[in-house]
Amino acid sequence: MTNKILVTGVAGFIGFHVSKRLLNEGYTVIGIDSINDYYDVNLKYARLAQLESPNFRFYKVALEEKTLINNIFEKEKPTIVINLAAQAGVRYSIENPDAYIQSNIVGFMNIIEGCRYHGVEQLIYASSSSVYGANQKMPFSPHESTEHPLSLYAATKKSNEMIAHTYSHLFGLKTTGLRFFTVYGPWGRPDMALFQFADAIINDKPIKVFNNGDMLRDFTFVDDVVESIYRLTQTEPSPNESWDALQPDPATSKAPYRVYNIGNHSPVSLMDYISTLEKMIGKEAEKIFLPMQAGDVQKTHAxxxxxxxxTDFKPNTTIEQGIAAFVSWYIKYNEGVLK
Structure with a gap:
């Protein structure tokens, strides 16, 4: 197997961390990112600066630019593709649905077509725990149906899984979908709760606590996500020979297709999450309690x-360890140490 891996969303939170790990393991990383302005582009460029290496090449391209994406596949000829680029955010999908169709569906099609026509051996792609939608049976299992998404973002991620299965079936493309559960950690996204909470607490501003704090999340530290993805690059999905069409298993197939949950499997209450952050910062937050937001869910558990x-790996970073690492990074980043 070649040591060349294409990573989309390379300037994003998870894409950056995955690429850094791959470079440390000796791989050549071909990075793609549009550097859109959904959040501060300076943070994205700061992540890219951390990836500078003779083994790293970067292309500033949007996934929906089909010709340019195809040209990259033709030129670089990666063996593995890790598709982490997407228009993120459940709430923003209500305000700007077109961005999600373009990036998450049209863009995904361009990537999987590139894999089909250019000899890619495996496509690993980001899905989301949001696909579980209205499901309430806990913990969420990839072997259960996910037919009732509650946001357009979730619907686009579900569509990615369905498209991937079709390509695995028709063309033998090995595909692995990753349902991420509330990923957090250093270099995280400013639109996510931990970043917003830390920024508000440090700057003496109130934080918004939705559903009056009655929320449970399977918070997953980014290093555990990276380890999971890295180990999945070292294996390949194979057909499930015992797959039963009369009792179809959504997580496997007669095709070389798999879907995994990537979570800490230990839900934490939102209020405990906030109190841990307060402890690490050394300051109590002023809280504004609000109702549940549209498209959100009360609990996730992987x-x-x-x-x-x-993979012989079990995500195990505690929120105390993870939040401490985030706060340490956040302070250094905002002091300009890591820019």
Whole structure:
């Protein structure tokens, strides 16, 4: 297998961390990112600066630019593609649905077509725990149906899984979908709760606490996500020979297709999450309690048994460890140490 891996969303939160790990492991990383202004582009460029290496090449391209994406596949000929680029955010998908169709569906099609026509051996792609939508059976299992998404963002991620299965079936493309559960950590996104909370607390501003704080999340530290993805690059999905069309298993197939949950499998209450952050910062937050937002869910909890079985890895970073690492990074970044 070649040591060349294409990573989309390379200037994004997870894409940056995955690429850094791959470079440290000796891979050549071909990075793609549009550097859109959904959040501060300076943070994206700061992440890219951390990736500078003779083994790193970067292309500033949007996924929906089909010709340019195809040219990159033709030139670079990666063996593995890790598609982490997407228009992110559940709430923003209500305000700007077109961005999600373009990036998450049209863009995904361009990537998977590139894989089909250019000899890619495996496509690993970001899905989301949001696909579980209206499901309430806990923990969320990839072997359960996910037919009731509650946001357009979730619907686009569900569509990615369905498109991937079709390509695995028709063309034998090995595809692995990753349902991420509330990823947090250093270099995180400014639109996510931990970043917003830290910024508000440090600057003596109130924080918004939705559903009056009655929320449970399977918060997952980014290093655990990276380890999971890295281990999945070292294996390949194979057909499930015992797959039963009369009792279809959504997580596997007769095709070389898999879907995994990537989560900490230990839900934490939002109020405990906030209190841990307050402890690490050394200051109590002023809280504004608000109702649940449209498209949101009250609880997430990941069943990661398949991930543990197939990768021999169990995400295990505690929120105390993870939030401490985030706060340390946040302070250094905002002091200009890491820019």
């Amino acid at each position: 069943d990661v048994d398949d991930l543990i079985r197939d």
